[in-house]
Amino acid sequence: MGRAHRESYGGEMSTAASMVxxxxxxxxxxxxxGVLSLVLFWVVHYRGGxxxxxxxxxxxxxxxVLMITGFIFCMGHAMLVYRLFRCCNKLTAKILHTFLYLLAxxxxxxxxxxxxxxxxxRDPPIPNLYSLHSWLGVITIGLFGLQLVVGFFSFWLxxxxxxxTAKFRAGLVPVHATFGIVTFMLAIATAVTxxxxxxxxxxxxxETQKSTYSELGNEAIVINTQAAALAALGILLPxxxxxxxxxxxxxxxxxxxx
Amino acid sequence: MGRAHRESYGGEMSTAASMVxxxxxxxxxxxxxGVLSLVLFWVVHYRGGxxxxxxxxxxxxxxxVLMITGFIFCMGHAMLVYRLFRCCNKLTAKILHTFLYLLAxxxxxxxxxxxxxxxxxRDPPIPNLYSLHSWLGVITIGLFGLQLVVGFFSFWLxxxxxxxTAKFRAGLVPVHATFGIVTFMLAIATAVTxxxxxxxxxxxxxETQKSTYSELGNEAIVINTQAAALAALGILLPxxxxxxxxxxxxxxxxxxxx
Numbered sequence: 001m002g003r004a005h006r007e008s009y010g011g012e013m014s015t016a017a018s019m020v021x022x023x024x025x026x027x028x029x030x031x032x033x034g035v036l037s038l039v040l041f042w043v044v045h046y047r048g049g050x051x052x053x054x055x056x057x058x059x060x061x062x063x064x065v066l067m068i069t070g071f072i073f074c075m076g077h078a079m080l081v082y083r084l085f086r087c088c089n090k091l092t093a094k095i096l097h098t099f100l101y102l103l104a105x106x107x108x109x110x111x112x113x114x115x116x117x118x119x120x121x122r123d124p125p126i127p128n129l130y131s132l133h134s135w136l137g138v139i140t141i142g143l144f145g146l147q148l149v150v151g152f153f154s155f156w157l158x159x160x161x162x163x164x165t166a167k168f169r170a171g172l173v174p175v176h177a178t179f180g181i182v183t184f185m186l187a188i189a190t191a192v193t194x195x196x197x198x199x200x201x202x203x204x205x206x207e208t209q210k211s212t213y214s215e216l217g218n219e220a221i222v223i224n225t226q227a228a229a230l231a232a233l234g235i236l237l238p239x240x241x242x243x244x245x246x247x248x249x250x251x252x253x254x255x256x257x258x
Numbered sequence: 259m260g261r262a263h264r265e266s267y268g269g270e271m272s273t274a275a276s277m278v279x280x281x282x283x284x285x286x287x288x289x290x291x292g293v294l295s296l297v298l299f300w301v302v303h304y305r306g307g308x309x310x311x312x313x314x315x316x317x318x319x320x321x322x323v324l325m326i327t328g329f330i331f332c333m334g335h336a337m338l339v340y341r342l343f344r345c346c347n348k349l350t351a352k353i354l355h356t357f358l359y360l361l362a363x364x365x366x367x368x369x370x371x372x373x374x375x376x377x378x379x380r381d382p383p384i385p386n387l388y389s390l391h392s393w394l395g396v397i398t399i400g401l402f403g404l405q406l407v408v409g410f411f412s413f414w415l416x417x418x419x420x421x422x423t424a425k426f427r428a429g430l431v432p433v434h435a436t437f438g439i440v441t442f443m444l445a446i447a448t449a450v451t452x453x454x455x456x457x458x459x460x461x462x463x464x465e466t467q468k469s470t471y472s473e474l475g476n477e478a479i480v481i482n483t484q485a486a487a488l489a490a491l492g493i494l495l496p497x498x499x500x501x502x503x504x505x506x507x508x509x510x511x512x513x514x515x516x
Contacts, residue, residue, distance in 0.1 A: 127472040132453055132485035139489050178500045182443075182493050189447035189492065193485075195390055196454045214385040227390035227451075231397050234447065235440050242436045242500070 013086075017245040025084065028236050032076050035229040038222060039068045046219045047202075053117060060118035063111050064194065068226075070107030071140070071187035074100045076233060079180055079241055094155070101148060108141060133193040140186045147179055181238045188234045192227045199223050271344075275503040283342065286494050290334050293487040296480060297326045304477045305460075311375060318376035321369050322452065326484075328365030329398070329445035332358045334491060337438055337499055352413065359406060366399060391451040398448050401441045409434055439496045446492045450485045457481050 013021060043049065043061040051058035078100035085093045119126040128134065154172050158165040203213040203220055213220050240246055271279060301307065301319040309316035336358035343351045377384040386392065412430050416423040461471040461478055471478050498504055 127474075130472045130474045130478070132450060132457065132482045135482050135486050136450060136489055139486070139493075143493070174500070174502050175497075178497055179493075181500075182496050185440075185443040185447070185496075186489060186492055189443070189450050189489070192390060192394060192447050192451050193454045196451045197458065199390065200455065200458045214388045216385075216388045220388070224390045224393050228393050228397070231394055231444060231447070234444055235397075235401065235437075238440050238443075239433075239436055242432070242439075244432050 013245060021083070021240065021246050024236060024240050025080070028076070028080070028233065028240065031229050031233050031236065032073050035226055035233070036068055036073050038226050038229070039065050042219070042222050042226070046222065053121060056118045056121040059114050059121075062114035063118070064191075064198070066107040066111035066114070067187075067191065067194075070104035070111065071144070071184070071191070072230065072233065074104035074107065075144075075180075075184055075187070076237055078104070079184060079237055083240060083246055098152070098156070101151070104144075105148070108144070112141070131193075131197060133190060133197055136186065136190040136193060140183060140190050143179065143183045143186060147176065147183055151176055177241060181241060184237060185234055188230045191230055195223050195227050271503060279341070279498065279504050282494060282498050283338070286334070286338065286491065286498065289487050289491050289494065290331050293484055293491070294326055294331050296484050296487070297323050300477070300480050300484070304480065311379060314376045314379045317372050317379075320372035321376070322449075322456070324365040324369035324372070325445075325449065325452075328362035328369065329402070329442070329449070330488065330491065332362035332365065333402075333438075333442055333445070334495055336362070337442060337495055341498060341504055356410070356414070359409070362402075363406070366402070370399070389451075389455060391448060391455055394444065394448040394451060398441060398444045401437065401444065405434065405437055405441055435499060439499060442495060443492055446488045449488055453481050453485050 043065055047061050048058050050061050053059060078097050081093050081097040081100065085096070116128060119128050129138070150172075154165075154169055154176070158169060199213050199220060200211060203211060203217070203223075205212050216224075301323055305319050306316050308319050311317060336355050339351050339355040339358065343354070374386060377386050387396070408430075412423075412427055412434070416427060457471050457478060458469060461469060461475070461481075463470050474482075
């Protein structure tokens with residue numbers, strides 16, 4: 001292990017850094033719970049709630065709710081686990097991080113099934129994977145899957161040879177963290193294109209079929225507020241994960257259960 | 259200056275890291291020049307080219323071209339300057355970084371004027387700042403302005419008291435870099451919502467006014483490809499800036515002209 005790796009360049013968080021950090025945690029929690037509540041309120045109050053294949057229009061509503069749950073709520077919390085649980089055992093934080101990441105998987109899978117169903121089972125069917133929202137979605141899900149597979153292989157399976165792989169795993173941590181932030185930001189980019197599509201497809205005058213989005217009615221504000229909250233999370237979470245005073249000490253990051 | 263600050267934890271790039279890095283530079287350049295060429299090709303070939311206030315529909319075309327020039331091409335290159343010009347004087351890299359950042363300013367200003375004109379001078383006028391694209395745009399431009407002001411003040415004006423402010427400036431570097439990456443990613447998120455709006459507003463059957471986006475004609479592919487290239491840049495650039503083996507040495511990052 002190199003000389004630099006033995007160095008702590010940040011140490012424990014200072015009191016000032018702690019205060020700023022926990023203020024940011026508070027805001028991030030409000031935003032994450034807020035955006036989840038708002039997407040639920042939106043689909044239930046404005047979009048007719050949920051159904052499965054008996055009503056494919058309502059089946060679609062699982063798509064935004066579960067994607068926000070998986071990619072924003074679960075992944076956002078998974079990203080924060082290592083910064084939040086500083087006092088407890090590193091392995092506990094790692095199990096929680098993995099659990100939250102795995103919890104996102106069924107959300108993403110069911111959400112993807114719901115959107116394909118809501119296209120394929122319509123009469124006439126709506127084509128799949130034509131919009132840039134769907135292209136970005138494929139890229140984001142691909143990155144998410146890659147992170148899951150590489151992360152699981154490197155940080156769990158390679159523990160079978162704990163000491164031999166410690167250096168490799170330590171080197172992979174910042175790469176895994178960077179790709180995690182990138183996946184989260186791409187998920188936000190994909191989500192906001194989805195909201196744009198939905199706003200332009202559905203906010204219409206029922207008679208003239210002209211878009212009423214520009215009148216900024218209640219539903220338009222609910223949609224835009226979700227996008228603004230996602231943008232705020234897109235600023236907040238990378239800062240909380242990446243900025244040095246909020247990070248763990250090098251010495252902590254290099255324990256055997258990394 | 260703290261003990262940790264005197265440590266180099268990465269050193270010069272290894273040969274392997276150099277090879278990977280310059281491969282990534284090559285791909286990033288293809289993507290940045292590619293997306294700029296594609297947006298120019300798109301507005302000239304499919305959207306009728308450019309005009310100023312004599313034809314506000316064509317004035318709008320400055321908006322995507324100049325926003326991509328400012329937020330993606332100039333800012334993307336500005337982000338890479340410190341990683342690319344490792345051999346030359348740090349001050350030269352800093353001047354180039356500032357120059358590229360400042361070059362983005364007129365692009366963003368003219369682009370914003372163009373979009374407001376294209377709304378206000380229509381008959382009837384189109385409302386401003388209703389869409390989530392515009393909300394995200396306001397957030398992104400705000401962050402860009404904040405970075406510019408804080409960066410200019412901290413990394414140029416504070417040089418008037420070079421030694422007294424060295425520690426503060428050194429501490430600000432990773433915060434400035436993180437916010438830079440976040441601004442770039444939010445610019446991408448904003449851009450893809452803009453492309454989505456444009457695709458849904460313009461790709462229509464001229465007679466029935468029904469959307470033809472799902473037929474994935476040539477223009478739809480040109481639009482989606484720009485979004486995919488932006489997503490690829492959104493993966494590539496943060497990795498090139500943030501991953502440790504590609505970074506400058508601590509010792510280099512703490513020269514007096516930081």
